[in-house]
Amino acid sequence: MAQQTKVGMVKEKIKEWIVNGKVLPGEKIYSENELVKMFEVSRHTVRQAVGDLVHDGWLYREQGAGTFCSTQLIQGQPQSRRDAAGKTIGVITTYISDYIFPSIIKGIESYLTARGYSLTFACTDNDPEKEKQCIETMINHNIDGLIVEPTRSSSYNPNLHYYLEMEQKNIPYLMINQFYPQLNPVNIILDDEKGGYIATDHLIKQGHKKIIGLFKSDDLQGLNRMQGFIRAFRENNIPFFPDMFVTYTTEEKDFIYKLMTLLQDASTRPTAIVCYNDEVSLQVLNLLRDLKIKVPEQMSIVGYDDSYLAEASETKLTTVTHPKTDMGIEAAKWIVDAVEKRENEEFKNKQKVYDPKLVIRKSTSTVSRPAAERKQVII
């Protein structure tokens, strides 16, 4: 078991080199001896790890020459640095260093760096005025392609003409996580309506009826998750109730106070909360700890994004998957294809929708009967 874990660790490390572009397609990797020293593992472990990676197509062996990084990596797109000489891809996201954004960016970066592209990043803090500055900067930098996460996608975006001007200049762009409907751009998104639905349906199937939906209302992700939340109520014939929605925005983040008033009275309080994402779930967990409400015994919580926070929290979170790094890699792959005109006409109509899955951990359980009811049963 321990042996297997070590093999896994070595494999992950070598894959990371490849994904991050530290080892390029066609380049020789370190020798067995070097790997033994670097990882402080046995020769047997190194052999097994390298053997697995050859088998999986990450590496290939050349008789008498050594072991090399495969040229057929990342979904069969062999690529070399020469194609990208001097080319720059811009990346605009709402945030960069927080939450799931490093993972998404890692995916973008690994794919593009491995292919010799330069990258330039900017974040909007979900403010359209900053988005405008970001795009202007990008255009001034003569970027060759742009990956964008929309800013405040649930309202009219005043910067649409910038994107249209990019089309004019034949600079391909695509949107991730969401897109501006008026632009109808190439996009890679998650089926957030379904995500909201499966999170809520899971709770209802566990016997919950009074469930709060806590959603961000200034991006379409939040509103689509809310739509799925409502559908789960309808399809299961669960009664709606006042105060079932608690919403917040980029500017007005304070949902804690509103939630507190809804949770104070034990006899009327809901038994579960569907949260916009894992980050918000953690804030809710903290509030529940302060209020001495036990999770999941007295309150079930579902997060969203299956981020590192879902496993880092005291109570491991039941949550909904987000492709994160894979979405980044996919976006990078598409923009490279468009920049290098490999499939330009096809590019214009592209959309990928990831199917979200529920990851069940420890923050949800069947609804417990109220204390009063239990007492009656005992008597």
Place this chain on the structure above:
Amino acid sequence: MAQQTKVGMVKEKIKEWIVNGKVLPGEKIYSENELVKMFEVSRHTVRQAVGDLVHDGWLYREQGAGTFCSTQLIQGQPQSRRDAAGKTIGVITTYISDYIFPSIIKGIESYLTARGYSLTFACTDNDPEKEKQCIETMINHNIDGLIVEPTRSSSYNPNLHYYLEMEQKNIPYLMINQFYPQLNPVNIILDDEKGGYIATDHLIKQGHKKIIGLFKSDDLQGLNRMQGFIRAFRENNIPFFPDMFVTYTTEEKDFIYKLMTLLQDASTRPTAIVCYNDEVSLQVLNLLRDLKIKVPEQMSIVGYDDSYLAEASETKLTTVTHPKTDMGIEAAKWIVDAVEKRENEEFKNKQKVYDPKLVIRKSTSTVSRPAAERKQVII
């Protein structure tokens, strides 16, 4: 020809009585003699008009008794006042007495009044806070069904739970013109994306390339029309340009100043404007008169809604159709069906999308070559 017009006039008038409920299903209409006097037409004209209406199913004859209003009226839904005894339908729209709203409401009112329903109206002035008050009032009035035009549909609506509570109470509601996506309600709308597209495509086909899109950005109608506007540019390979969008909202209505700056320089100014609606087109026509820019010689204008304003304006407007009264009648018919549980399960999944058409009048023409260019040709 004149004879035919008189027959048409008499027919329209009698239909109006029926639609407005002045003559109820089963009631006898005026005698031939009375109709001759009322309309100041010949007996021959009255006979032909009544004959046509009998043929079309609006009226029926009973031997020796006279001519009666059909009980099978309005798309085969026989109805009497008794079914609706004491029932009230609420109607919430953004506006009531302006623009196309009287026509929509007339459609709703005529159908419901003819069937003995009471009506209660409220308008939100496109303000969600007022919408909240409207719904609370409606619920307190114990309405049996509700027809709603959404308020500020392009942002998150904070009153969703009221609608869900109505579902709880089995009060049917439906939305017209647009709907809140999270609710996914029964709705009767117009294909506004297509409307924006055909308006813009018409101008492009007339040779226009520099076309401004003037849209309201706080309702989905405006944003969908903008989406069609963008699609027309793309499909015709017309270059985008900065300042191609001029937008306004319920609070910030002042687009005139921005438009003025774009129109001042004759050498760079656009040759056409696609307007959010006819009301806005009229404001634009006034501005153009002040700036001494001739319509359509120097500037083409397309409106939207084919309202009375389109024909009342100095230059009759090319515009896009809106069903108005017909949409009102349809909404009333659906809500009656739901209230009387005739097709309750079917009701839940209903949507009707009207297909918009372009009405070409005098505000658009082929693009004229700039004066400089014409001069060169003459030389």
